[in-house]
Amino acid sequence: MSKRALISVSDKTGIVEFAGELVKLGWEIISTGGTKATLDTAEIPNVSVDDVTGFPEMMDGRVKTLHPLVHGALLGRRDLATHMEAMREHDIQPIDLVIVNLYPFKETLLAGGSYEEMIEKIDIGGPSMLRSAAKNHAFVTVLTDPTDYAQVLSELTENGETLFETRQQLAAKVFRLTASYDALIADYLGKEIHVTDPERTTLTYDVNQRLRYGENEHQAAVFYQTALPTSYSIAQSKQLNGKALSFNNIRDADAAIKIARDFTDAPTVVALKHMNPCGIGTAETIEQAWDYAFEADPVSIFGGIIVLNREVDAATAEKMHKIFLEIIIAPSYSDEALEILTMKKKNLRLLQLDFSQAEVSKKEMEYTGVLGGLLVQNQDVIVETPAEWTVATKTQPTATQFEALKFAWKAVKFVKSNGILVSNEHQTLGVGPGQTNRVGSVKLALEAAFDKPSALTENAVLASDAFFPFADNIDEIAKSGVKAIVQPGGSVRDQEVIDACDKYGIAMVFTGVRHFRH
Incomplete structure (x- = not known):
């Protein structure tokens, strides 16, 4: 048969x-x-x-x-x-x-x-x-x-x-x-039928790239993408130049594009290292935005990941070409910019990404693996209204300070907790990420910020991703000369912190929203 x-x-x-x-x-x-x-x-x-x-x-x-x-x-x-x-x-x-x-x-x-x-x-x-x-x-x-x-x-x-x-x-x-x-x-x-927390979840992903190794060389790793592709994602970006992305490249690039999608109103450049922003600049042109981002931390930006939310032009490309960068991500590049960026830099990774879908990407859930389980949550994409913020102190922020506070608050959301960020109205000046106590993060951010020319720090403000538990944070801030703070509020010691600000003539704004990023 x-x-x-x-x-x-x-x-x-x-x-x-x-x-x-x-x-x-x-x-x-x-x-x-x-x-x-x-x-x-x-x-x-x-x-x-x-x-x-x-x-x-x-x-x-x-x-x-x-x-x-x-x-x-x-x-x-x-x-x-x-x-x-x-x-x-x-x-x-x-x-x-x-x-x-x-x-x-x-x-x-x-x-x-x-x-x-x-x-x-x-x-x-x-x-x-x-x-x-x-x-x-x-x-x-x-x-x-x-x-x-x-x-x-x-x-x-x-x-x-x-x-x-x-x-x-x-x-x-x-x-x-x-x-x-x-x-x-x-x-x-x-x-x-709008089920939000089913009794069980089954996720499905397709292989995007088999990686040489993971976070370290002794770790095996694979990059999977969602079965239903997300247009605004590293998985769907188009690589125009450079080596294949590594595990750490992908994680850093993902963190960077999440920051960039919150800055849509003006040309903005985000520089990121090790999952933390080291420079964010926003301006009327993408070249000026690059200048601000670079000026924010010209040391840490070396070997960093750069995201630009507008087309890369020749002038901006010339400036970026002068330093070593791992990855540049943008919605498009002019022909001249591409020629400049690829000249003698065969390893520089250039990615083209569909920024028109940035808002849609915010609807995805976030998944974090833990031993024996999986944590699932919405992304931290809450829409905030600065007009509804509360000024908790006797001192009111000036109009310029308030603009800087809005910028700082938008940026500090992406700093690892305990997260502190100092900025003016168009660029970050100092970042204090991930310390085990908040005053340590405050010191780091202030040290980085006030190592810069006074013209940059004249209108410097400070943002904290969560409330200040003690007034000692305000003592440190007052020494620097910062005159405006934005933070969520909500501590049992809020009044002590407010009193300390009033003592030093510092304006402090409460947002009512916390932005931990572990």
């Missing part, structure tokens, strides 16, 4: 050639619908699944392969006499190879399919056949991906059958596929 293959594919890539070789090897082919039409056109002998089951395809294709003569042929164990006897008794002939693609649920979703279209793209027969064949991989070879055809055909040609290890690998691939497929369906249906 010849071996039989069941083929039902929406992706016809290579299927005619593969089926033709199977026929040469003496296999009988069973097919369905469009696959049969394709094979018939190519004059490859095959029989319809209807002829096998003796039951017509019905209900607009919803019922065609859900039949014992199909699933019995896939699930029957060839090493059990009882199974083989049952197959003989019911005239079930084994199926030894299955090639199936699933209905294009994901593709239809990305194309904006209606609810009715999405429901019809939920495949039932395909996953059922794949799961049956994969479960019985001791005897059945199952294929879902045209890239695996060559290996299977080679083994069949050389050995008359596939290797057990190959069947194991292909079976595991099937269950990864069906799990991902079901995860997309569950997510879609959940969103349709």
Whole structure:
């Protein structure tokens, strides 16, 4: 008895050639619908699944392969006499190879399919056949991906059958596929009825890049992207120059583009090192914004990640080209800028990113892995209204100081806690990230800020990502000459802090919102 293959594919890539070789090897082919039409056109002998089951395809294709003569042929164990006897008794002939693609649920979703279209793209027969064949991989070879055809055909040609290890690998691939497929369906249906915290979550990602190593050279790593791509993401950026991104590059670049999307009103440049901003500048032109960002910390910017939210022009490129940078990210580059930035810098990574989708990206959830679990939260993208902030002190901020406070508050959100940031109205001046006590962060930020020319610090203000627990922070700030502070408020010692500000003539504004970033 010849071996039989069941083929039902929406992706016809290579299927005619593969089926033709199977026929040469003496296999009988069973097919369905469009696959049969394709094979018939190519004059490859095959029989319809209807002829096998003796039951017509019905209900607009919803019922065609859900039949014992199909699933019995896939699930029957060839090493059990009882199974083989049952197959003989019911005239079930084994199926030894299955090639199936699933209905294009994901593709239809990305194309904006209606609810009715999405429901019809939920495949039932395909996953059922794949799961049956994969479960019985001791005897059945199952294929879902045209890239695996060559290996299977080679083994069949050389050995008359596939290797057990190959069947194991292909079976595991099937269950990864069906799990991902079901995860997309569950997510879609959940969103349709606005489920926000389901009793279980199944996430699905596709490989974007296999990395040389992870955070350190002894750590293995892979970069996965969401199955439904996010346009404003490093995964979807276009690399125009340079080496492949590393694990740390990707994390830093991701942090940098999250900062940049909060500064949309004016040309802005973000410089980032080790997940913390080291310079942010905003101006009327992207060149001036670069000058401000560079001036903010010309030491730390060396080897940094740069994001520009406007096209990179030649003048800005000339300035950036003078120093060593790891990555530059922008919505576009002029031809002249590209020529300048790539000149003698084959390793400089240049990424082009779709900034028009920046706002949409804020809807994604944030996932943080912990041992034995996963933390899930909304992104910190709350819309704040400075007009509703409260001035807690007797001293009122000047108009210039208030503009600087707004800038500082927007920027400090991206500094690792305990986070302190000093700025004027258009650039950061000093950043104090991640210290184990807040006064330590205050000292770092002030030291960096007031190491600069007095013209820059004349209107300097300070932002704190969370409340000040003690008045000693204000004592340190007062020594520097900073005359305006923005912070969330909410400490049991708020009054002590307010009194200290009043003592030194410092204006302090409460926002009522905390921005921890661990």
